[in-house]
Amino acid sequence: MVGRRLEDFFFRSFATLIAMFSASLLIFIVLFIAKESLPCWNSTSPIAFISGSDWFPVGDEPVLGIAPMIAGTVTVSVLSVFIALPFAVGTALWLSCFAGRWARRVMIPSVDLLAGIPSVVFGFFGLLVVVPTLESVFGLPSGESVMAGAIILAMMVLPYITSACVEHMDELKKRYDAASKALGVDSRFMAYRLVLSGALRSVWIGSLLALARAMGETMAVMMVMGNSPLWPRLLGRAETIPALIALEMGGASAGSPHSAALYGAGLVLMIMMLAMILISKGSLRGRRWKQ
Numbered sequence: 001m002v003g004r005r006l007e008d009f010f011f012r013s014f015a016t017l018i019a020m021f022s023a024s025l026l027i028f029i030v031l032f033i034a035k036e037s038l039p040c041w042n043s044t045s046p047i048a049f050i051s052g053s054d055w056f057p058v059g060d061e062p063v064l065g066i067a068p069m070i071a072g073t074v075t076v077s078v079l080s081v082f083i084a085l086p087f088a089v090g091t092a093l094w095l096s097c098f099a100g101r102w103a104r105r106v107m108i109p110s111v112d113l114l115a116g117i118p119s120v121v122f123g124f125f126g127l128l129v130v131v132p133t134l135e136s137v138f139g140l141p142s143g144e145s146v147m148a149g150a151i152i153l154a155m156m157v158l159p160y161i162t163s164a165c166v167e168h169m170d171e172l173k174k175r176y177d178a179a180s181k182a183l184g185v186d187s188r189f190m191a192y193r194l195v196l197s198g199a200l201r202s203v204w205i206g207s208l209l210a211l212a213r214a215m216g217e218t219m220a221v222m223m224v225m226g227n228s229p230l231w232p233r234l235l236g237r238a239e240t241i242p243a244l245i246a247l248e249m250g251g252a253s254a255g256s257p258h259s260a261a262l263y264g265a266g267l268v269l270m271i272m273m274l275a276m277i278l279i280s281k282g283s284l285r286g287r288r289w290k291q
Contacts, residue, residue, distance in 0.1 A: 088158045
């Protein structure tokens, strides 16, 4: 009995240490980025940094404004979620309510595998397929645009929304299936009016998590958006905060205003992503699932 208690004590202590280490690591990263960005606030205020539309960090008097990059990040991320949402929810609903056992065994691992494909592969697909297609369809001189980035990001976030919906839809299907059959309710009615309406909360949470994932994507978006610090237009070039950091950090001198401004941009991006995650967690805990 004493040995069992010691074993439980050591297991709880080990699990607590792992959890504390994970939380400490996140705090350390945030503090490190905030510390490295401090010189940026000596030359510009946080409000001017966020609301400014000009980006000239290497001049005699650096002009630091990332509003177009913030707008580009939010625009391409939100648009990608809107594109992916009907496909993801439709796939989850079909897998839960209409797919056979064999189809589920093939499709569910395939959707999960889609999340593991490297982002550079999606970027190459965008360069070779999406960008030329947009050029030919819309008669553009260059298909590198917000639309191209949104289409690629939609492919990347689709499995996140699907996975968030499938499990809850499966539970709802099991809950209502027997009663629906006993009452003679059509399977399509049950799927649309009971399962889908009951899973709207999981759709919302999955969309927020996918939005946070899309906002942090770098390589694929950088390859197809054109990387111009302009205000985003659907068929025009734009730049996201991750792409800005990836493209310019290698050429920024350590300790320079340019480097500090890039860390400041990273801090803004991290705050935006943490806000999305906290909103999704708050939505999950705010109310219980529909019973």
